[in-house]
Amino acid sequence: MHIYSDPASEHHLENIPHIEAPARFPAALAGVQYAQESGTRLEHRTCKPAPRSALEDAHAPSYLDQLEELCASGGGYLDFDTALDQHSWSAVTLASGAAIGAVESALSGTPAFAIVRPPGHHAGRDYGMGFCLINHIAVAAEYARSQGIERVAILDWDVHHGNGTQDIFYYSGDVLYLSAHRSPFYPGTGGAREIGEGRGQGFTVNAPLPARSGEDLYAAVFAGLFIPILREFRPGLILVSAGYDAHRADPLGGMQLEGDSFGRFTAELTAVAREVGAAPLALLLEGGYNLDALTQSVAATINGAEQEAPGWEYAADAGSVEAARRALAPFWHSLR
Numbered sequence: 092m093h094i095y096s097d098p099a100s101e102h103h104l105e106n107i108p109h110i111e112a113p114a115r116f117p118a119a120l121a122g123v124q125y126a127q128e129s130g131t132r133l134e135h136r137t138c139k140p141a142p143r144s145a146l147e148d149a150h151a152p153s154y155l156d157q158l159e160e161l162c163a164s165g166g167g168y169l170d171f172d173t174a175l176d177q178h179s180w181s182a183v184t185l186a187s188g189a190a191i192g193a194v195e196s197a198l199s200g201t202p203a204f205a206i207v208r209p210p211g212h213h214a215g216r217d218y219g220m221g222f223c224l225i226n227h228i229a230v231a232a233e234y235a236r237s238q239g240i241e242r243v244a245i246l247d248w249d250v251h252h253g254n255g256t257q258d259i260f261y262y263s264g265d266v267l268y269l270s271a272h273r274s275p276f277y278p279g280t281g282g283a284r285e286i287g288e289g290r291g292q293g294f295t296v297n298a299p300l301p302a303r304s305g306e307d308l309y310a311a312v313f314a315g316l317f318i319p320i321l322r323e324f325r326p327g328l329i330l331v332s333a334g335y336d337a338h339r340a341d342p343l344g345g346m347q348l349e350g351d352s353f354g355r356f357t358a359e360l361t362a363v364a365r366e367v368g369a370a371p372l373a374l375l376l377e378g379g380y381n382l383d384a385l386t387q388s389v390a391a392t393i394n395g396a397e398q399e400a401p402g403w404e405y406a407a408d409a410g411s412v413e414a415a416r417r418a419l420a421p422f423w424h425s426l427r
């Protein structure tokens with residue numbers, strides 16, 4: 092696996108006390124180190140800032156100007172919990188560059204993980220929120236499309252719904268967005284009936300889950316919803332918004348996943364990618380606020396790419412999954 096990161100990730104908000112803290116970056120890299128020590132073959136890659144044109148594929152030019160100017164003038168706040176400082180522009184453009192690098196590796200046949208901060212999945216075309224400024228996974232999806240990949244899937248297992256990613260691709264039938272998240276919870280979106288509009292109808296897949304959900308329910312979401320839709324969609328590339336705030340130790344998430352749960356998610360997705368002839372996975376770090384849990388979960392994710400898939404089967408009795416299956420059944424044969 093190729094690991095893309097840049098030290099700029101650690102300078103964003105280095106002088107502002109914040110739960111999305113610089114210490115998350117070395118904690119995630121410690122997970123990379125653990126995976127390497129346990130025998131997984133890894134290669135560290137440097138990244139370049141994403142070119143302006145790649146950022147504009149996901150964001151409005153006026154919004155990018157606003158962010159860049161705010162950073163150049165020393166920083167500020169987009170909302171009460173979304174801060175930026177003089178280092179943020181460099182951090183976010185390199186983070187999007189890392190996401191692009193991860194796509195390049197995946198399209199060349201090697202799975203990749205972009206270890207970056209700040210996260211991106213709450214940022215929409217012309218807004219930032221929820222610690223997110225630039226939507227790196229959206230930049231990565233658009234980049235893959237520009238490289239000739241007709242169908243791209245984004246799977247988001249962060250505990251929060253990726254409202255920004257959903258918004259950016261809500262009218263697209265070329266980019267499939269799948270999210271399992273706690274609901275009701277921040278940011279308030281991600282209901283089972285939010286399925287996309289226009290050409291995008293059926294291409295937004297939301298699995299809202301109750302607080303304290305554990306791996307059993309996530310396994311039902313994969314087996315009863317995500318995997319059958321991915322098989323039918325046949326993406327050329329699967330991108331993962333890999334947030335770790337659904338870990339049981341996370342101070343924000345309130346879910347019950349273990350570090351190893353993320354390894355099983357990765358193994359399952361790696362198997363489906365192979366089955367449908369997609370490129371290997373490209374993963375991107377989103378949330379995750381307990382540092383030890385972040386380390387463990389990143390290591391488990393990386394190791395999971397070389398482990399056997401759990402092969403979960405759906406037992407048709409999970410209420411949260413059934414609502415989503417019903418909403419999406421008109422668009423996917425495999426759910427009928």
Ligand SMILES: [Zn+2]
Nearest residue numbers: 249251336378
């Ligand atoms: Zn989150």
